[in-house]
Amino acid sequence: MPPAPSEKPDAQGGVVTHALRSLISQIPTSQEKPTDEAIVRAQTLAKNAAMRAAALSGSLALPVGPLGLATVLPDLVAVWRIQQQLVADIAAVYGKTAVLTPETMVVCLFKHGGPTLTRKLLIQAGSYILVPRIATRTLQQLIEKIAVRLTQRMAAKSIARWIPVLGAVGVAVHAYYDTNHVATNAMELFSTDVRSSDAAIKMSAETPDPKTRRIRTRQKSGVNKPPARAPFAKSAVTKKKSAGVRRNPATSKIPKRGSR
Secondary structure (H helix, E strand, C coil): CCCCCCCCHHHHHHHHHHHHHHHHHCCCCCCCCCCCCHHHHHHHHHHHHHHHHHHHHHHHCCCCCHHHHCCHHHHHHHHHHHHHHHHHHHHHHCCCHHHCCHHHHHHHHHCCCCHHHHHHHCEEECCEEEECCCCHHHHHHHHHHHHHHHHHHHHHHHHHCCCCCHHHHHHHHHHHHHHHHHHHHHHHHHCCCEEEHHHHHHHHHHCCCHHHHHHHHHHHHCCCCCCCCCCCCCCHHHHHHHHCCCCECCCCECCCCCCC
């Protein structure tokens, strides 16, 4: 029976949260270019990244005992870095680097592990998907919730560190499939018409609604202008009241009530 990890759960959660914040705050650049064969290129990138993640994670899981426990967090961070670069490369292949934000990075990296947590980061707005920019504090709270689930994963990996060879194989397989899930998330997101809230606001300002555009065009050309309002016409009631009022012939003014 392997001993329990030396670190307390709260301490582990704090370390994982700090690592996630550092990860999300640094969006990597990509050397990939947009291509018409985006799906094929993305699949190739995903396969290569999954192989690298499996090899790295498996090699770090080879040490057993206390030395193996010390490599759990570096293992997770290293795999996350590979997956983060994979997301950036897939976004570049689909020509969506402009919408590669901390919010889209969180969705691609952790959607498969916690869809209920990342669901609020995607909004279906008509024919496109909107990824709103959320407040820094809200994003940090979301990262803290994700860190709680990842801490449980660290506990499972810690147990694998006490199983020679087979534990390393299991960790490598998990890293391979987890990286493939990340690639699937990124391909599903960036293959659609996805926009960040900043880009959507700018686009709506530059490109007004078609109905509004037609109205503006008609007004400029003078077509369908509203008709001029007719001069005010006295109603029958107003005329009757005016006829019943006696006027002073000398002044041609309406006398006050009560005067003779």
